[in-house]
Amino acid sequence: MKKGFVTIKDIAWELKVSPSTVSRALKDHPDISGETKRAVNELAEKLNYQPNAVALSLKQQRSNTIGIIIPEIVHYFFSSVISGIEDVAYEAGFNVIICQSNEMANREKANVKTLLASQVDGILVSVSKETKDFSHLEKILKNKVPLIFYDRIVPGFLADQVIIDDFDAACRATRHLVDSGRKRIAHFAGPQNLLIGQQRKEGYKKALEDAGIHLGETLVYNADNFEKARLAVLKILESGTDIDGIFAVNDLTAIGAMQTLQKRGIKIPNEVAIVGFSDGRFSGITDPTLTSVDQHGYEMGTVATRMLLKRILSKEDYPCETKVLHANLIVRGSSQVS
Amino acid sequence: MKKGFVTIKDIAWELKVSPSTVSRALKDHPDISGETKRAVNELAEKLNYQPNAVALSLKQQRSNTIGIIIPEIVHYFFSSVISGIEDVAYEAGFNVIICQSNEMANREKANVKTLLASQVDGILVSVSKETKDFSHLEKILKNKVPLIFYDRIVPGFLADQVIIDDFDAACRATRHLVDSGRKRIAHFAGPQNLLIGQQRKEGYKKALEDAGIHLGETLVYNADNFEKARLAVLKILESGTDIDGIFAVNDLTAIGAMQTLQKRGIKIPNEVAIVGFSDGRFSGITDPTLTSVDQHGYEMGTVATRMLLKRILSKEDYPCETKVLHANLIVRGSSQVS
Numbered sequence: 180m181k182k183g184f185v186t187i188k189d190i191a192w193e194l195k196v197s198p199s200t201v202s203r204a205l206k207d208h209p210d211i212s213g214e215t216k217r218a219v220n221e222l223a224e225k226l227n228y229q230p231n232a233v234a235l236s237l238k239q240q241r242s243n244t245i246g247i248i249i250p251e252i253v254h255y256f257f258s259s260v261i262s263g264i265e266d267v268a269y270e271a272g273f274n275v276i277i278c279q280s281n282e283m284a285n286r287e288k289a290n291v292k293t294l295l296a297s298q299v300d301g302i303l304v305s306v307s308k309e310t311k312d313f314s315h316l317e318k319i320l321k322n323k324v325p326l327i328f329y330d331r332i333v334p335g336f337l338a339d340q341v342i343i344d345d346f347d348a349a350c351r352a353t354r355h356l357v358d359s360g361r362k363r364i365a366h367f368a369g370p371q372n373l374l375i376g377q378q379r380k381e382g383y384k385k386a387l388e389d390a391g392i393h394l395g396e397t398l399v400y401n402a403d404n405f406e407k408a409r410l411a412v413l414k415i416l417e418s419g420t421d422i423d424g425i426f427a428v429n430d431l432t433a434i435g436a437m438q439t440l441q442k443r444g445i446k447i448p449n450e451v452a453i454v455g456f457s458d459g460r461f462s463g464i465t466d467p468t469l470t471s472v473d474q475h476g477y478e479m480g481t482v483a484t485r486m487l488l489k490r491i492l493s494k495e496d497y498p499c500e501t502k503v504l505h506a507n508l509i510v511r512g513s514s515q516v517s
Numbered sequence: 518m519k520k521g522f523v524t525i526k527d528i529a530w531e532l533k534v535s536p537s538t539v540s541r542a543l544k545d546h547p548d549i550s551g552e553t554k555r556a557v558n559e560l561a562e563k564l565n566y567q568p569n570a571v572a573l574s575l576k577q578q579r580s581n582t583i584g585i586i587i588p589e590i591v592h593y594f595f596s597s598v599i600s601g602i603e604d605v606a607y608e609a610g611f612n613v614i615i616c617q618s619n620e621m622a623n624r625e626k627a628n629v630k631t632l633l634a635s636q637v638d639g640i641l642v643s644v645s646k647e648t649k650d651f652s653h654l655e656k657i658l659k660n661k662v663p664l665i666f667y668d669r670i671v672p673g674f675l676a677d678q679v680i681i682d683d684f685d686a687a688c689r690a691t692r693h694l695v696d697s698g699r700k701r702i703a704h705f706a707g708p709q710n711l712l713i714g715q716q717r718k719e720g721y722k723k724a725l726e727d728a729g730i731h732l733g734e735t736l737v738y739n740a741d742n743f744e745k746a747r748l749a750v751l752k753i754l755e756s757g758t759d760i761d762g763i764f765a766v767n768d769l770t771a772i773g774a775m776q777t778l779q780k781r782g783i784k785i786p787n788e789v790a791i792v793g794f795s796d797g798r799f800s801g802i803t804d805p806t807l808t809s810v811d812q813h814g815y816e817m818g819t820v821a822t823r824m825l826l827k828r829i830l831s832k833e834d835y836p837c838e839t840k841v842l843h844a845n846l847i848v849r850g851s852s853q854v855s
Binding site: 206240242244252253255258259261262265269274275276277278279281286289290292293294296297298434438460461464465466 | 544578580582590591593596597599600603607612613614615616617619624627628630631632634635636772776798799802803804
């Protein structure tokens with residue numbers, strides 16, 4: 180699988196220069212002309228040259244290390260996924276290295292480069308909110324390194340994936356608000372370039388339609404963090420828009436909304452009921468405690484890692500697999516009138 | 518700096534066998550006798566052979582990647598440190614890979630191995646609560662890879678370090694409780710094999726002594742997480758021990774204590790005032806909000822990374838440096854009677 184890597188000698192032979200010239204050109208050495216550097220770098224890119232190819236071809240074996248690309252470590256959901264990944268990986272004798280994209284497409288690209296240079300045997304990716312071009316992810320497959328998407332996938336990209344049924348979970352979360360008598364339910368939505376943002380909104384709309392509540396997108400707000408939730412609530416209050424429920428795309432958004440409403444003297448859940456998504460570590464310590472969708476982050480990590488190890492250890496290719504995990508709604512004080 | 522690595526040839530020469538025998542022995546190849554494997558592995562260990570030495574000596578250049586070993590990613594403080602590290606590193610053209618020890622000495626050892634195999638140019642370490650043997654950290658220096666400790670250091674270990682003045686911060690946090698009239702102040706303490714656990718306790722004791730309050734260790738409880746805090750509070754209540762303040766070693770411990778007291782009908786801060794440590798993301802959303810020590814995680818990350826880059830880029834050796842950051846107490850509702 181890791182045979183036939185391009186070496187410095189291949190590039191030198193092709194360009195009719197010495198290997199040491201190629202080596203120095205790749206290192207941006209001052210002795211080498213700009214023209215040569217350009218030619219070397221272009222060919223290296225074209226031939227998919229990897230700096231460690233020599234070591235790889237010498238080793239002809241696994242590094243027993245897998246890589247994770249994670250959008251934001253600070254989210255409890257993602258740190259739970261990491262725990263799940265690590266527990267399965269270490270148990271199977273694999274080490275784990277983590278790269279954080281911090282929701283930036285450029286860092287995600289750098290992450291891929293770093294993990295490939297570290298000779299990982301496979302990579303688990305959840306794409307950043309900003310990623311719109313996927314060539315760096317294609318590069319992973321081109322390098323014959325198995326790739327698994329977890330949580331945030333790229334539709335149409337041929338790789339194994341583990342996802343939560345976000346549509347179904349959002350539908351159930353919204354139905355819970357409908358069942359508790361709410362009729363003017365707002366949705367604080369995530370970015371619509373991400374499938375999870377789309378599906379959570381669609382689930383919300385479906386539940387309302389099923390209940391004969393025709394709001395369309397009139398109460399959908401673009402708010403997916405604490406601060407944006409605060410601003411969205413202020414906008415709602417200032418415009419005099421009537422709401423009696425909020426389904427938020429994640430917990431921090433829900434908590435930001437709850438706090439801002441409370442500061443204006445609005446009672447939760449009596450006047451406005453709130454449901455979050457992700458069931459973070461802190462949904463139990465707000466006042467009232469927060470109703471939320473448990474995303475099973477740890478389970479997602481374990482499932483994704485088992486899929487990755489299967490790919491790494493398999494001697495043959497097989498069709499891509501998709502695993503769908505079902506989320507539970509954890510009902511707490513923010514939506515339950517006692 | 519990365520010259521003189523031991524290669525497979527060196528081992529072969531020393532043992533008077535062929536390089537391919539050494540290579541296969543290291544890969545545990547069935548054709549090689551147990552005796553030869555033992556001899557090869559023992560010598561490889563003794564000479565500090567690294568599998569990628571060939572690639573390294575070919576490259577003779579930096580990987581432009583630095584490694585982080587972090588105890589628990591789920592803590593807001595540590596994820597802030599990571600953000601600080603990443604911002605400085607990426608700005609300087611370095612990539613970052615993260616390994617989580619999850620407070621396990623064995624995983625920390627595996628982390629070091631993984632980062633060295635990934636040819637990082639330097640490593641930032643905060644030691645796990647469980648680590649008592651430090652040979653894996655010595656191995657980093659033996660490999661001539663710069664090492665910086667942040668937050669949790671190893672006393673007497675010759676490496677650069679960035680720390681918070683925990684003693685001073687704990688002293689000020691406790692003095693704040695004393696100044697607000699509290700006399701029966703408990704300390705929920707961290708493990709005493711970690712310097713930060715020791716220093717926070719010593720700061721607590723110093724503030725009490727300065728105020729003429731002689732409690733010794735009678736109100737010190739071994740509790741450094743949510744659940745242990747709950748148990749410690751139950752113990753206090755069941756034994757009828759009188760307390761009017763708690764200084765907790767971290768925020769989650771403080772929040773666990775607060776919640777357990779509130780569930781028993783005890784008013785915060787009127788009956789018991791509470792101060793945490795670390796000023797996490799959620800100190801602002803508890804009810805009441807939590808007074809806490811701001812540990813400047815982001816700043817710690819930036820300072821540590823600048824120290825590391827200086828080491829990596831320096832052509833000569835220089836004495837180890839220690840930077841001490843001063844923490845601020847953020848007074849909020851849990852200690853302030855309005």
